[in-house]
Amino acid sequence: MEFSQSDNNNLPLTKFESMLKTNHVLFFDSEEFENIIHHYLNQGKIALAKKAIKLGLAQHPTSINLRLFKVEVFVFENNLKEADKLLNELYQLEPHNEEIFIQKANILSKQDNHKKAIEVLKHALDLTDDTVDIYSLIGMEYLFLDAFEEAKTFFMKCLEADIDDYSALYNIIYCFDYLEQHNEAIEYLNMFLDKNPYCEVAWHQLGKQYLTLKKHKKALAAFDFAIISDDTFVGAYLERGKVLEKQRNYVEAIESYNITLKLDDPTSFALLRIGSCYEKLGQKDLAIQYYYKTVHEDPLLDKGWIAITKFFKKNKNYQKALYYINKAINIDSENVIYWKLYAQINHRLNLFEEAERGYKKALDLGNFEIDTWITRGDLLLRLGEPQAAIINFEEALEFHPENAEIHYRLAGLFFTLHEQEKGLFHLKNGLKNNNDFSFIIDELFPALLKNSQVKSLLNSKP
Missing domain, CATH: 1.25.40.10 (Tetratricopeptide repeat domain)
Structure with a gap:
């Protein structure tokens, strides 16, 4: 159970933290300790989790679950020898506890023994009715082995057991993508959508598969369905904008990108694409405005500086192009594209020594x-x-x-x-x-x- 700031569930946590401040030892039942430890581990507060484990075991020395949390901390701190030793002791006490096998697999995975970890996890499957998490762990182990077909199979089992497990869905598509099985991915997603017609994530992923295959009309339809399923889905509007750009429908693409600016904080990607669309429409003043907004939003985004520089270069304003590429180089002096542009602009200005320096730097950086x-x-x-x-x-x-x-x-x-x-x-x-x-x-x-x-x-x- 996760503690919430808005209800009374966090009472044991408040009581525990008060105890730590006063050094006055209070009693908690073992389940309360488990919830407190779980909370701290989720928050990444390992030192507090260790204090809770120590105090918990002092009050409940026979608790298997509290000792399993101790194993988890050992594994997190890479103290694998102690973790393995404690697991072996726990196995003697509860040989049918699936959590013992899960932690054992975790240790094996940390030791890069992924095949053995899979064997142990498959054994854990026989000990539990709650299989979703174990299917996911097996899938991840197969990913470590670059066994994408096997990984895909187990992530599919996750999704069959829990239809809302979007992380499993993303992992399935990752496997399809890696194997370049785009048609198979489309077939799978269509089957999934037959059962879950309002799953915006599946529609979004379907659109991306069509986009990869350059089937722009079908991609656009899929992104539209994603938006129908969730009209606040920023990712679908962004992808829709990309397709409209490819179809040279720049006005509608701008509309799609603009919606994302209203739904969420402006992203440098959306601002850059809007600028590019305006440039293609010949609206230069608006184009450069959005390019400026792009680098203001994210000064580290090289595509923004490149867009500004190329804009002025294309319009033969080489002095301004040089000004902005110098600003970019001051931010990131190891960017090959910056130096290539620097060289080309100086060449245009007949500044041959500076141009030669730019080309040399580009070569030094691997161009x-x-x-x-x-x-x-x-x-x-x-x-x-x-x-x-x-x-x-x-x-x-x-x-x-x-x-x-x-x-x-x-x-x-x-x-x-x-x-x-x-x-x-x-x-x-x-x-x-x-x-x-x-x-x-x-x-x-x-x-x-x-x-x-x-x-x-x-x-x-x-």
Whole structure:
């Protein structure tokens, strides 16, 4: 039993806490102690739970349930040896107590012995009529083993036993999703909804499955039914907005997102999507207003800063774009997308050194896309740093060994530095991998067309 602040059920709790303050020992029956301990464990107040267990066992030393709470605390504190020892003692006293097996399985799970934990939990099933929690625990153990089919089966048993167990429903869909069984998930959810036609969670999940399969009309219908079942269901309005966006119905999408702002505190996601819809409708003033609201609501949301920066970049207001991407970088200097945008904007402003710095930072953070390597290398070439450009392109070849564009650039650089052998090597590789890109030599290294070897190779291409 959970204590409530609004009724008299919390009287034993008040009495217990008063006792702790006065050090005047009062008597409680064992069930009262169990409720007090259960309350503290649910609240995460482990120290108070331990005090209640100690005082409870002092007054009721033979109570199995109080000692099981002691086991639970041992397990929580990772004192598995003591927990196992106490469980073995309790098993001798009550070999048919399912809670002993549940706690034993908990210890095995903590020791990563999930198969054995499942065996123990299945034995506990034979000892109880209240199977729902045990089915759920078995399902979780199968999840630990990545045995999603088996996990799904046991979560389904949970839902059969308790039709309102939404956590089991979510776990079932998680298994379907992991196994990429979207059609099977739809079939299961439709069967479930035949029996529970007003289950908003099932309608919501059905809509998400249709959305994954790009069946937008069916997804929209499912989200509409979720809203009919519960017209305060924020998640359904958000998903409905997403579908309407995909259908390019931006006005209705905005209406759907706006409802969520009235039902609950504004979410940065909804504000961002409204901004995006207004931008697609060509209403730039409203778009930027909502983008500003997005980063005000959640300054850590990178998508908000990216949206503002891209908005100004698209509208060729590069100074403002640079201002906002600098603000974003000050908040999170390890965001690759920020640095890529920083580089692109500086490039547009002809601030080549800053642009090169941005591309280098993006590479340092793991952005190994071919255009990042090439653009940075070309900037180094423009900045008169051929050696640094060579190092950049040679590093790029480690990730893109057959990329002709890199080979042509290295060929040009090496020929320019009078390293004929290396130049020929890369020029031949460039021609072999893709001779259509040979124009790179003409564009970046036109003086090389006077080199007889280079000219001969280029003229001999098919």
